[in-house]
Amino acid sequence: MTSPALQRVTVLGSTGSIGKSTLDVIARHPERYRVFALAAHTSKEALFEQCQAHHPEVAVLAGADDAAWLARALEDAGLSTQVSFGAEALCAVARDERVDTVMAAIVGAAGLMPALAAAEAGKRILLANKEALVMSGALFMDAVARSNATLLPIDSEHNAIYQCLPAEHRGGLARHGVRKLLLTASGGPFRQWSAADIDAATPEQACAHPNWSMGRKISVDSATLMNKGLELIEACWLFDAHPDHIQVVVHPQSVVHSMAAFDDGSVIAQLGNPDMRTPIAYGLAWPERIDSGVETLDLFQIARLDFEAPDEVRFPCLRLAREAMQQGGAAPAILNAANEVAVEAFLSGQLRFGGIAEVVAGVVQAPHAHRADSVEAILAADQWAREQASLLLETARSSENQTGG
Ligand code: NAD
Numbered sequence: 001m002t003s004p005a006l007q008r009v010t011v012l013g014s015t016g017s018i019g020k021s022t023l024d025v026i027a028r029h030p031e032r033y034r035v036f037a038l039a040a041h042t043s044k045e046a047l048f049e050q051c052q053a054h055h056p057e058v059a060v061l062a063g064a065d066d067a068a069w070l071a072r073a074l075e076d077a078g079l080s081t082q083v084s085f086g087a088e089a090l091c092a093v094a095r096d097e098r099v100d101t102v103m104a105a106i107v108g109a110a111g112l113m114p115a116l117a118a119a120e121a122g123k124r125i126l127l128a129n130k131e132a133l134v135m136s137g138a139l140f141m142d143a144v145a146r147s148n149a150t151l152l153p154i155d156s157e158h159n160a161i162y163q164c165l166p167a168e169h170r171g172g173l174a175r176h177g178v179r180k181l182l183l184t185a186s187g188g189p190f191r192q193w194s195a196a197d198i199d200a201a202t203p204e205q206a207c208a209h210p211n212w213s214m215g216r217k218i219s220v221d222s223a224t225l226m227n228k229g230l231e232l233i234e235a236c237w238l239f240d241a242h243p244d245h246i247q248v249v250v251h252p253q254s255v256v257h258s259m260a261a262f263d264d265g266s267v268i269a270q271l272g273n274p275d276m277r278t279p280i281a282y283g284l285a286w287p288e289r290i291d292s293g294v295e296t297l298d299l300f301q302i303a304r305l306d307f308e309a310p311d312e313v314r315f316p317c318l319r320l321a322r323e324a325m326q327q328g329g330a331a332p333a334i335l336n337a338a339n340e341v342a343v344e345a346f347l348s349g350q351l352r353f354g355g356i357a358e359v360v361a362g363v364v365q366a367p368h369a370h371r372a373d374s375v376e377a378i379l380a381a382d383q384w385a386r387e388q389a390s391l392l393l394e395t396a397r398s399s400e401n402q403t404g405g
């Protein structure tokens with residue numbers, strides 16, 4: 001048997017939840033994968049430790065001071081890793097010709113430009129950073145098609161659907177006999193809470209996800225169901241699907257990761273323990289399969305699988321996202337930016353949990369003439385939405401202060 005070709009991998013967002021799981025899978029297969037670059041925002045100590053374990057060619061941080069600290073620490077440790085910093089350095093390690101595979105696992109809009117750089121450079125892109133695709137859908141998919149890049153979804157639901165669809169599924173689902181995509185959702189920590197309790201939920205409660213351990217931003221998104229809304233948009237782009245052909249199904253056990261329903265009545269599902277190393281290993285090895293470190297599902301222990309419809313009254317973010325996708329153009333980028341600002345305000349104690357959906361609704365309803373036909377236009381829409389969201393936050397704060405006397 002011939003040994004597999006060595007893949008050189010850039011991990012964007014290596015110190016995050018997905019980044020760490022990616023390095024865990026990579027470390028299990030040194031004959032297959034070599035880390036080319038690791039990139040993080042400000043976690044310099046964590047990045048230093050990862051450099052000691054994985055010996056990348058390049059390490060990237062956001063700021064010059066952190067980068068200088070890391071360069072010194074690496075030199076003292078006798079490592080030859082080059083250190084660079086800033087937004088352009090992220091794009092450089094994503095498009096470097098020595099790189100085969102890019103794990104896009106930065107959280108939020110900050111990941112857009114490097115993910116796009118990987119797409120333009122024809123890499124194998126493992127896409128965890130759903131916000132990048134939500135913002136730039138058409139542009140991103142065009143870049144992938146033009147450069148013949150391989151785009152493999154890492155989001156567990158989209159990875160599941162990818163596994164359920166025929167290999168050549170591009171060009172519209174109907175052509176392949178697919179009637180519907182069934183996007184499963186855990187329902188988040190507040191699935192059974194009353195509207196009043198949800199409104200007053202704290203960051204700690206929102207980040208305590210029942211099944212998945214994730215970064216704080218996506219944990220809050222899972223609690224508002226905005227995560228499922230962003231995933232609905234993500235699925236439309238990845239699978240050429242219309243929003244009407246995607247049904248969100250709340251499934252509290254998070255064992256069925258999503259499904260495809262076909263014209264003949266078949267429903268194909270992908271199941272597994274809720275551990276992101278499964279989709280990550282799938283993306284790294286596709287079309288082969290490798291050990292991810294995840295145990296096989298024990299169905300006797302699971303015993304039952306429940307399904308219910310989502311409640312868009314208690315969780316309006318799901319509806320807001322669907323409407324943004326139906327509207328098209330810059331609307332998804334605007335929704336995403338408003339949500340990022342609102343989630344940050346919530347996490348820093350500046351906004352009630354219930355205020356997240358209010359801020360997003362206020363921004364997506366404001367009139368605008370933004371377009372999504374170039375990356376500059378998308379970034380302008382993103383910037384505008386952030387300003388609108390900040391204005392709404394200020395108004396909300398001053399009226400609360402007045403009420404509070
Ligand atoms: P996280 O907060 O744990 O990690 C984010 C990573 O991005 C960190 O390494 C951080 O240093 C880096 N980062 C943040 N801002 C940056 C910037 N401006 N420049 C450079 N690096 C930056 O987040 P996560 O949970 O790992 O999620 C990452 C992405 O994957 C998100 O888009 C999320 O929606 C998606 N995702 C995560 C999961 C999960 O289980 N965690 C599942 C599906 C999809």
Ligand code: MG
Pocket residue numbers: 155156157231
């Ligand atoms: Mg998901």
